[in-house]
Amino acid sequence: MTSQEIRQKFLDYFKSKDHLIVPSAPIVLKDDPTLMFSNSGMTQFKDFFLGYKTPTAPRIADTQKCLRVSGKHNDLDDVGRDTYHHTMFEMLGNWSFGDYFKKDAIAFAWELLTEVFGIPKENLYVTIFEGDASENLERDQDAYDFWKSHISEDRIINGNKKDNFWEMGESGPCGPCSEIHVDLRTEEEKAKVSGLELVNNDHPQVVEVWNLVFMEFNRKADKSLEKLPAQHVDTGMGFERLCMALQGKSSNYDTDVFTPLIAKVEELSGKKYTGVLENEKDIAIRVVVDHIRAVAFAIADGQLPSSGGAGYVIRRILRRGISYSYRFLDMKEPFLYKLVAVLQEQMGRFFPELEKQGTLVTEVIKSEEESFLKTIETGLIRVEKLIQQTIADNQKVLPTLEVFELYDTYGFPDDLTRIIAEEKGLTIDEEGFKAEKKKQQERSKADSAQKVYDWVTLEEKEENFVGYDTIESETYIT
Numbered sequence: 001m002t003s004q005e006i007r008q009k010f011l012d013y014f015k016s017k018d019h020l021i022v023p024s025a026p027i028v029l030k031d032d033p034t035l036m037f038s039n040s041g042m043t044q045f046k047d048f049f050l051g052y053k054t055p056t057a058p059r060i061a062d063t064q065k066c067l068r069v070s071g072k073h074n075d076l077d078d079v080g081r082d083t084y085h086h087t088m089f090e091m092l093g094n095w096s097f098g099d100y101f102k103k104d105a106i107a108f109a110w111e112l113l114t115e116v117f118g119i120p121k122e123n124l125y126v127t128i129f130e131g132d133a134s135e136n137l138e139r140d141q142d143a144y145d146f147w148k149s150h151i152s153e154d155r156i157i158n159g160n161k162k163d164n165f166w167e168m169g170e171s172g173p174c175g176p177c178s179e180i181h182v183d184l185r186t187e188e189e190k191a192k193v194s195g196l197e198l199v200n201n202d203h204p205q206v207v208e209v210w211n212l213v214f215m216e217f218n219r220k221a222d223k224s225l226e227k228l229p230a231q232h233v234d235t236g237m238g239f240e241r242l243c244m245a246l247q248g249k250s251s252n253y254d255t256d257v258f259t260p261l262i263a264k265v266e267e268l269s270g271k272k273y274t275g276v277l278e279n280e281k282d283i284a285i286r287v288v289v290d291h292i293r294a295v296a297f298a299i300a301d302g303q304l305p306s307s308g309g310a311g312y313v314i315r316r317i318l319r320r321g322i323s324y325s326y327r328f329l330d331m332k333e334p335f336l337y338k339l340v341a342v343l344q345e346q347m348g349r350f351f352p353e354l355e356k357q358g359t360l361v362t363e364v365i366k367s368e369e370e371s372f373l374k375t376i377e378t379g380l381i382r383v384e385k386l387i388q389q390t391i392a393d394n395q396k397v398l399p400t401l402e403v404f405e406l407y408d409t410y411g412f413p414d415d416l417t418r419i420i421a422e423e424k425g426l427t428i429d430e431e432g433f434k435a436e437k438k439k440q441q442e443r444s445k446a447d448s449a450q451k452v453y454d455w456v457t458l459e460e461k462e463e464n465f466v467g468y469d470t471i472e473s474e475t476y477i478t
């Protein structure tokens with residue numbers, strides 16, 4: 001099954017269960033004071049849950065373009081180094097606004113995965129909320145009982161508040177969740193360790209695919225929980241991970257979501273992708289094909305790279321891609337812009353904004369590449385000098401102020417400084433670097449004491465809102 005067919009099957013399934021199918025909201029949020037980018041499917045429905053708007057339908061399903069590089073969800077450091085976290089990814093989702101609840105949400109998810117998509121039941125595990133005494137929250141027995149009718153009890157795992165109680169703001173709707181994990185290891189691997197032990201344990205072939213959130217509480221301003229008058233369902237499934245499971249692959253990058261992009265990088269660079277986890281060239285190729293999607297979709301949705309706010313985040317993602325390909329793929333000339341046509345070919349039918357904005361996207365990326373390539377050489381020379389000086393001084397840690405200057409003044413990605421230093425047996429002072437970043441943000445922002453959440457209630461907004469930049473200022477990617 002191709003990825004296009006998989007996406008369509010998901011939507012068709014929920015359509016057949018009376019869901020209204022809606023388009024993805026833009027990946028860039030223009031009118032949300034708390035968030036720069038959509039980072040989950042529910043972003044566009046926040047006001048339905050908060051009761052500020054009436055839902056357009058009681059049941060909705062879609063695929064949402066998400067970006068997790070800032071705020072509460074920041075996966076950037078994992079991207080390229082693992083095989084299942086992306087900056088930009090699609091989150092397939094179905095929602096019930098005061099309509100069906102746990103029983104149907106679980107039944108739909110199970111039927112879709114095992115019957116429509118045919119994932120063998122013995123490859124699936126689920127988690128449920130184990131309860132939390134400090135909050136007087138009980139174990140999610142209902143979810144357990146509903147799961148029990150589909151899956152054997154030894155595959156239902158208790159999860160703690162961190163993984164299995166969904167809460168995105170200081171107040172507002174929240175509730176327990178149930179995750180579905182798929183075990184894609186070979187039979188031989190499975191014989192060695194039980195999949196049970198690997199769930200939520202960073203194993204690249206035992207991954208979370210779907211999260212079903214049951215919103216049944218409201219967290220009040222005084223932090224106490226009350227039962228909501230109506231109960232809602234909010235689910236999110238990682239599209240690229242689902243494709244990996246259905247296409248029998250062991251990495252998202254081996255699915256047809258990424259293979260055409262990888263083929264183009266191979267053609268342009270003359271380097272072969274071998275899919276090895278710790279190989280620098282392979283990491284660089286994964287970084288490049290991941291980052292081009294994030295940057296292309298952001299620009300197509302109207303966010304140009306720039307020196308502040310969301311534009312700065314996009315510029316840094318692009319620069320990270322350029323640095324990796326410069327260093328590990330020997331690409332010294334602009335080439336990322338050539339991947340846009342491949343992406344368009346592959347995703348333009350479903351996401352027409354890519355078709356419409358293709359020329360702009362290509363040109364913007366090309367000119368960003370040209371200008372950054374001019375400074376990267378200078379950056380590399382500076383890092384090299386810094387390293388020599390540190391070694392000559394008999395030190396093991398690069399001087400923090402210089403490392404920060406490279407990052408701040410020269411726009412040189414700090415993870416690259418880190419990698420180069422490590423190659424020479426040196427490190428950077430992480431705490432000191434963080435402190436410098438914080439100081440810099442404090443210099444340019446009035447007050448960055450705000451916590452970062454994915455939503456705030458109107459009450460909180462009136463009390464606390466001090467501006468968009470401030471709220472996300474702690475979250476600039478590095």
Ligand code: ATP
Pocket residue numbers: 040068075084085086087088089091208209210211236237238239240241
């Ligand atoms: P993980 O534990 O793997 O980081 P998560 O619990 O943070 O995932 P959720 O917030 O529950 O993820 O999002 C719902 C689904 O979206 C996940 O089950 C997963 O399939 C997918 N997903 C989450 N983050 C990413 C990412 N960075 N790249 C690709 N898919 C993702």
Ligand code: MG
Pocket residue numbers: 075
């Ligand atoms: Mg995560």
Ligand code: MG
Pocket residue numbers: 163208
């Ligand atoms: Mg998780």
Ligand code: MG
Pocket residue numbers: 179208211
């Ligand atoms: Mg989750």
